[in-house]
Amino acid sequence: MPNPREIRRRVRSVKNMAQITRAMEMVAASKMRRAQDRVTSGRPYSERLREVLGDLASLQLDSEQLQEFPLLAQREVKKTALILITPDRGLAGALNSNILRRTVQYIRNESVDGRPQVIAVGKKGRDFAARTNQDLVAEFIRLGDRPGLNDIRPIAQIAIQEFLDGNVDAVHILYTQFVSTLSQTPVVLQLLPIERPEGSSDKAQDYIFEPNEKEVLNQLLPRYVEINLYQAVLENIASFYSAQMVAMRNATDNAKELSDDLSLAMNKARQAQITNEVAEIAAGANAFRT
């Protein structure tokens, strides 16, 4: 028979836990809201930039001109790099295992030689790469909850440099796309070479460029890479807090259920004890009477 006092101790510790997970849920909820706002307010810029690029997409570039814009140059892919964007922390349900499962899948099936260069953004991805002995070329951890474009620029620079030096023929990013509070999916996107968006045809022919076409594109293309990366990092943060909030809410609910069950068991045990004592006393009294 379980001791009521022991059960009471367990009830207390479960309730404490529920308090902590409840607090974490609230913190994650407020951070989530802000992170979601940032994702949505960052979207117009990347969409517009994509549009501008799309408008320019119909520019007739012959192979000689293409040489001037190496970020657009498609070549046979023999080696790839993966920018792995993950949260720094756990306690977010299945989020991290989902993204790492996707990573394994990428390494096996999409990286051509099974050994991509890995640029880890976020601690979980870094730890994964170190644990599984990947070719980790750079790591960026603790970017915080609201990174600016300036924090992202070095990451983009490394990727662009590796691509331009010919060390890799394509650069992909893997991050958790924020779909909604309840749903986040890991996705892989190609960052380099830049795939030119479909544009409204032959519009670009009569564009005026200042100072000139080359200068404009040479500024625009790296910016496009940066902004795509930035957006991915923002999505990752929003996904993380959403997943954490949901996970913590589940944990709080479970703790409540457990504490209810334990309270019931405790009361039963207490009643059983009292019944026992009463029975003993009655038996004792009976013994005197006869």
Add this chain to the structure above:
Amino acid sequence: MAKLTVEIITGESIVYSKENVDLVEAPGADGSLGILPGHAKLVSLLASGEMKIRSEGNEEYFAVFGGFIEVMDNKVIILADSAERAGEIDLERVSQARDSAEAALRDRDEVVDIAEAETALRQAAIRERIGQRRRGSGS
């Protein structure tokens, strides 16, 4: 008469969005750009400087720092690295920033990145000018 639709967007947010605009003056890389309705298609780099938007008789000023401007079919899209509305410029903080940048340049401390300090100084000067203009015009 046709009017312009203007959007100023930075990586972090939409700073400004307006229809019925008559005139946009922006700091192009090759000198100031004046854009009226019916302007030819244009893609230009932006320098750092002052941007003016006139609509319905009102003039609004912005400080922009680098980026792009696209004009197409009476739509003006400004993708700025950074942009601030004149009314939102905090002159006190700007003059602090200017002082510290000047001090850094004067002392030529070895730790200071000269190029960075010069950029900071230039940006402070632009902000100051635009912030003051707003007061001068009394709006």
